[in-house]
Amino acid sequence: MSSLVRTLIGVCAAVPIALGLFFLMNSLIDRQFEQDEIKAQKVAEIVVPDKEIETNRKEELPEKVEDPDEPPPDMEPLDFDTDLDMSTANMAPAVAVNVSINASGLSSGDGEYLPIVKVAPIYPRRAQTRGITGYCIVTYTVTTTGAIRDPYVENESDCSPKGIFERASLKAAAKFKYKPRVVDGQAIEVAGVQNKFTYELEGGRR
Numbered sequence: 001m002s003s004l005v006r007t008l009i010g011v012c013a014a015v016p017i018a019l020g021l022f023f024l025m026n027s028l029i030d031r032q033f034e035q036d037e038i039k040a041q042k043v044a045e046i047v048v049p050d051k052e053i054e055t056n057r058k059e060e061l062p063e064k065v066e067d068p069d070e071p072p073p074d075m076e077p078l079d080f081d082t083d084l085d086m087s088t089a090n091m092a093p094a095v096a097v098n099v100s101i102n103a104s105g106l107s108s109g110d111g112e113y114l115p116i117v118k119v120a121p122i123y124p125r126r127a128q129t130r131g132i133t134g135y136c137i138v139t140y141t142v143t144t145t146g147a148i149r150d151p152y153v154e155n156e157s158d159c160s161p162k163g164i165f166e167r168a169s170l171k172a173a174a175k176f177k178y179k180p181r182v183v184d185g186q187a188i189e190v191a192g193v194q195n196k197f198t199y200e201l202e203g204g205r206r
Contacts, residue, residue, distance in 0.1 A: 111182030113142050113190050121172035121197055127164050128201070134160045135198045136169040144187040146178040169197045 127134075136159035140151040151173040153159055159166050173195055180187040 113146070113181040113193075114179040115176065116146065116179055117175070117177035118195075119172050119175040121165075121168040121199075123199060124164060124168055127199065131201060132161060132164060133200050134165055135196055136160075136165040137194055137196045138169050138173040139192060139194050140173055140176075142178045142180060142190045142193050144180050144189055146180045148174050148176050148178075165197065165199055172197065 126132075136153065138151050139154045139158075141149045143149050151170050153166050153170070156162060159169070176195070181190050182188070
């Protein structure tokens with residue numbers, strides 16, 4: 001009796017399981033068919049119409065410039081005043097500077113050095129506005145080419161007032177030009193040549 005009951009219970013339990021497996025297999029088969037149908041569908045072709053590109057090969061030429069009816073008038077030459085007063089160019093107005101050479105550097109004999117170009121210094125503006133006058137002695141060497149080398153103020157007493165006329169005197173002396181001294185047909189240097197610059201205001205202003 002007990003074995004029969006067990007058999008009935010097993011049959012009753014197996015029937016639902018078998019039906020469940022049957023329906024599960026059936027649903028899997030249906031899904032596989034649906035996927036095959038989707039893959040089998042043909043993708044629509046995309047057609048791009050041909051477009052003709054037009055190339056503009058026409059070159060735009062610049063407009064022709066018409067020739068002027070009349071040529072431009074000739075320019076009149078400009079007149080330049082070539083008469084330049086060196087004393088006006090090198091010195092401030094209403095001043096006078098004496099650039100006389102000191103005889104202490106000269107000696108007797110043939111072919112002595114001689115000054116060719118002597119440039120007047122520019123009167124310092126500070127001294128001019130304050131009415132300051134004075135002098136400055138510059139010492140230098142005349143080279144074999146007649147140029148000036150190493151201009152300097154030897155002593156503090158060589159320039160008066162001190163610190164006023166030294167700079168202007170040194171700049172002017174550096175521009176001097178000499179005929180060099182010649183001994184036995186050879187140009188030689190002359191050291192210790194001195195030049196005294198005297199700074200005075202016109203009209204006797206002190």
